[in-house]
Amino acid sequence: QSVLTQPPSASGTPGQRVTISCSGSSSNIGRRTVNWYQQLPGTAPKILIYSNSQRPSGVPDRFSGSKSGTSASLAISGLQSEDEADYYCAAWDDSLDGQVFGGGTKLTVL
C-alpha cells in the first residue's frame, strides 16, 4: 500500500464542492510540503498544487490546497465535467529518503 493515504474514489455533481484528503506521517507531510497532481484519462500527470497551497499559472482558482499537521486536502469548487480525473498527492519522505505518492483518488462528476 501507499505511504500516503487517499480515498480511492470521490464524486460530486456539477457546481458542487468536493474535497480529497491525503494522510501521511511526521516523516513526510508533517515536515515537508505537499504537492497535488491531476491525471486526465490517458494522459501524463500535471502539477495542480505545489508547496501545500500554491497554484501554477494556468490552474483555475477553483482548485485549492491546504495542510494541517500530517494531513493535506485538495478542494475543488464549482465542479465541472472536465475535472473528472485521477488526483494524486505527493511529498518527500525523510525516513525513506525518497518521494512518495498517495494511491490516487478517482473523481467522478455525476
Next chain:
Amino acid sequence: QVQLQESGPGLVKPSETLSLTCTVSGGSMSSNYWSWIRQPPGKGLEWIGYIYYSGGTTYSPSLKSRVTISVDTSKKQFSLRLRSVTAADTAVYYCARHPMWDGAFDIWGQGTVVTVSS
C-alpha cells in the same frame, strides 16, 4: 517552454535490462533535478529516482539495487537503466523535471509504455 520526451524499447525480456532516455527541449538542464516515475497498468505513481544536472543521484530504496540514472547535458538527455526486470516492472515510464530536490514535478513527459515479456 521546456518539453520532455521519453524514448526506448517498448518490449523487454525478463531478466534483461530496461533502458530509457529522456530528451529535454526548449530549455536548459542546468540547476534542475530530473526524475523517472512509473505507473503500472491500472495503478498509482511510483518514484524511481532523480539526478541533478551536475550528476548527483538519489534512488528509491525499493529499486536502488537495480537502478542507474545518468545524464548527458551536452545532448540534453538523461537516462534510466533498470536491471533484472520482471513482469512487475511493466509500466508507463515518465520523466519529469523538478526545480527543488524535494519539490514538485512541474514538467512531465508524455510517458512511454514498457512491457516485460518473453
